[in-house]
Amino acid sequence: MAAHVPGAYSPLGTGTHSPMPFSRPATPGPHHCTIGWVGLGAMGYLMARNIARYRGTHHPGSAPVVVYNRTTSKSEKLQKELGEDKIKIAKTPGEVALECDVIITNLANDDVVKSIYKEYAKALSGMDTKSARTKIFVETSTIYPSLAGELDSMLTGSILHTHLVTCPVFGPPAAADHAQLICVMSGDYRSKKEVAYLLVPAVGRKVIDLGGNIEKAPTFKLIGNSLILSSLEILAETFTLAEKAGIGANTLYGLVKDMMPAPPLLNYGNKMLHDQFDGSKGFAIDGGIKDSAHIRKLSTELDAPLPALDAAHRNLLTARALHTAQVARGEHKFDVLDWSSLIAGTRVAAGLDGFDSAQHSKVVPED
Template sequence: MSSLLHTLHQDAVPYSRPITPASHHPTKIGFVGLGSMGYLIAQNLANYHAAHSDGNPPVLVWNRSAEKSEKLLQALGKDKIRIAQDLGQVATECDVIITNLANDAAVKSVYEKFTAALTHLPPTGNKIFVETSTIYPSLAGELDALVSSIPHSHLITCPVFGTPAVAEKAQLLIIMSGDYRSKKEVAYLLVPAVGRKVIDLGGNLEKAPTFKLIGNSMILGTLEILAEAFTLAEKSGIGAENVHNLVKEILPAPGTIAYSDKMANDKFDGKAGFAIDGGIKDASHIRKLTAELNSPMPAIDIAHQHLLTARAIHQGHKQEGTAKFETLDWSGIIAGTRVAAGLDGLDSQKHDSIVRED
């Protein structure tokens, strides 16, 4: 059994295990950004880190709002989590610093603060910065310029695929590009602690964020097709339930079924999924990339429009005080296709029932 587990682990991580030097000290891990994904990744990492290594210090966390950090500390305890006073403390005290943030501006700002702190107090040992956010590829070069100005410091880009439910189960798909030795060390920190498999895209730091956008274009394209199909089913009298059952029969991927269920049953709570603001940001990045490379993706252009429509409808509901959810999930894209077809955007119970005669 142990040899089987070893083989499975080798398949999940495309690198040999790093050699531990005689003077090796416990790895100090920092984690910045406790959003819907970051919180779960940090939680799993802290639990695994504490359970599988003797003498490892708690994971040092920082979040813009202290409430999330306090929540994680209360959930896991002081033996697994410490709360940093500021970003400078994370940068100077930790060997591996993982960031998971909402947008490119936040990522750039955080890395500028890291650099400022380390310029004032340069490290004497190796540091690895692990950027897991969904960013525009060219930002990776800007971050590398910042990190490379600090002695003994390396950056790897490391976006992940998976919903919060997947993150909670430590089943994320991890994409890596950058310095080989750094990827090797980080891979064994993250698998199986937070993810099931690493895909290595080489040394070019822009490759991983590019791949992430390509993957997200596939997911967003699927959402658009599902939204159009559900809307047509409602207009034709077929009904959402029949379409959802068909999805389970012919497109039985877990993620596709989950999004189908959300659209069929108006489950648009962004706090339990992926907020529509993030979806619009990703769609904008994809469209910018396709323009730069002269590689049209018309489905993404349409999806972007429908995401904007859905957000506008939701914001209108919030202003009226009638919104069912504080944050709209990006599966709410169906609001765009529904209103285009003359239906209510976010409440299928308001749709007139259409029954076609045999």
């Protein structure tokens, strides 16, 4: 399969099966605004890189993307990769909020997100509202839905000419790298339209619009992640059963490829099969535990039991505890675990080695 190049994408329309549910915004459109990006983690770095690269290629003369990251070296790395004409480094989140028209945030957890928005609000509180331009804040982090309301009140409730769009994304870092993310949006309609054409096809391949209630997109993100995480739990349990039965997880993985070749099952199944649990190249286990905790809270509030998700949460905790013990003994292979390492929990419960499948009994075909 040919490598995907960000921007190499089929034409967009507005039909039922279109990747874009909005008509194009009125001229001059979103490409003439200044974009800010806060958070250059495993996903944010790739997304910010792609949007800056796309604008530089398809809209020459666009202002550089203004980036901020707590660890300045990440910002410097991105600027060195793309050049000063595409990346400008900000010293504070407040500077990004003041200078930019669209401010996109991608951060690790709710507490960090809330702290950054407090800095946005503080910086904008002294702004001259009569001459102020409209600012759109885009929250792409996976947050608990009620936090979206807090952020909205913090900004739009007290600062004129501001709008908040919640826009979590689906896809692992590999999808972010190739601009193949699915973006889920809720919030102000006109703002969503502007943001949609900034993000697709620059960083994503499709937008799902969930209406004006800003809590809907974060809610859908948690539901989608519960589907993925519960699927990983089923993979982990059945792979472990195949190992114990003397058939081998690799044989079962072949069946997955033949009958259920969904990208998450193939991607994470391959990681489980080969013990590729490096969280620096995937979705770190702390993020998985944070998400599963959010999902369980949501299911409790809505009286909607999720037993597979509950099992996945326990196995994530088990995997992290096993890894912590390895680190203490100086025996760890990875500094950070990927959430596919939850299979360590099912393996240990079955009497197998959690992280090293080479220690399992070899499958010997019987004639």
